[in-house]
Amino acid sequence: MWSTFYVLASLFIFVSSAQSQEIDRRDFSMSCSEDVEARLVNCNYRYRPGYSLKQISGFLNSTEIQLDRETHTSFPGPGETTSILILLDVSDARRAVTITDLVIPSMTKLLNESKAHQRYGLAVFDSEVSLLAPLVDGSAAAKGALQDVKAKGLATEFYKSILKAIEILEKADSERRILIVVSDGKAEDTSYDRNDVNKAAKQAAVSILSVGYPERGSDAPYLQTLRRLSSDTFGVYLDGRAKQHSSELIAALSSLEQGGRVQIPAKDVFGSVNVKLSFGLEEGKVITLNHDLELADDRTLPDRFVASVFVYWYFWLVAAVLITLLTLSTRLFLLRRADVLLRSQTYGFLVELDSKGTRHVLKGSATRLGRGRGNDLVFTNNTVSLNHAEILRRRDGRVLVTDLSSSNGVLLNSGRVSEAELNSGDILELGEVRLRYERMEG
Secondary structure, three states, X not given: OXXXXXXXHHHHHXXXXXXXXXXXXXXXXXXXXXXXXXXXXXXXXXXXOOOOEEEEEEEEOOEEEOOOOOOEEEOOOOOOOEEEEEEEEOOOHHHHHHHHHHHHHHHHHHHHOOOOOEEEEEEEEOOOEEEEEEEEEEOHHHHHHHOOOOOOOOOOOHHHHHHHHHHHHHOOOOOEEEEEEEEOOOOOOOOOOXXXXXXXXXXXXEEEEEEEOOOOHHHHHHHHHHHHHHHHOOOEEEEOOOOOHHXXXXXXXXXXXXXXXXXXXXXXXXXXXXXXXXXXXXXOOEEEXXXXXXXXXOOOHHHHHHHHHHHOHHHHHHHHHHHHHHHHHHHHHHHHHHHHHHHHOEEEEEEEOOOOOOEEXXXXXXXXXEOOOOOOEEOOOOOOOOOOEEEEEOOOOOEEEEEOOOOOOEEEOOEEEOEEEOOOOOEEEEOOEEEXXXXXXX
């Protein structure tokens, strides 16, 4: 029972770990640039042979872009090229027959099938690299130089020669760079190794298509060197001994050109943007690549402001609400402060016109006069009502007297009033109490 459980548990762990493994993202690559005049974002992408692309989705700042025939084209698009450098191993004189009978016919057939977007070059190596035909449009130059290739029998500087070939390819202004290495895989140099080649190929975006031609059966293990180089650089390895390898070479070269171009409209997009391409594979898996760009912004300041209002309307709404609240709060604070100052500031006096001449200070915005204890100024004379009158100071500095429906009324300069403005020197009469208003100067 326990053994059965152990087997099932092990199987479950194996399946779970296999499902959790992610595809190496280095198998896919993407580079994007801006076409300022057309207001487009151009993204070139490529992926490793062996993957079957089912669909592709594009996003600009998380907004999905509809990709159609006008916006999405397979490689090669207009103006796109592939630079292909053929590097032949001529280090062993015993390879003369192989070079003449196998390598040259195979490479000639490849060059005869060249396409308009492909640039070919030809080089040979032993202890050094000799460039017989530089990378140019078409294949005529490489085809002509190919007929003079012969094995020389010098030592094989294998990794050093491949590094030199990668350096030549790196200078090529092309969207795809492919190095075709034809060799038996023997390496006699010790200063460089496979890691150096992998690093250089990655930096130059070069894929290695290798074709192995062993001279003897005992040389077959050396072909593993070519296999590893192709695998590490996301290329293809072919066995030159196979009968159909010439046609497979053409198919393999085509598979290394997989990819395409996506054109994303960016008319109303400016500044920092994130471009994302999502690739759906036949296997049901999805690979997503991102590229950050800084798009040019040649709009005028008013145009930028208007655009920001539409794009960030919620921000401006919040800002408007906050500004309104701040304005109201500030106004309320100032009013309260002014009111406090108004209440604490003495602006005048009421002087009793009797033998004592008592002076009553007037401050604040309202002063009540009457016989009741709740008044600001209390008069004990029975002719004064409980709540007789009120002195009001307005914010504009005017001072008013108001009759509070008193029994004997309010007289101002001997005339009865219900409300009137006070001026310095005016005489108020509340019943038998006579008062002179004196305004505080300054």
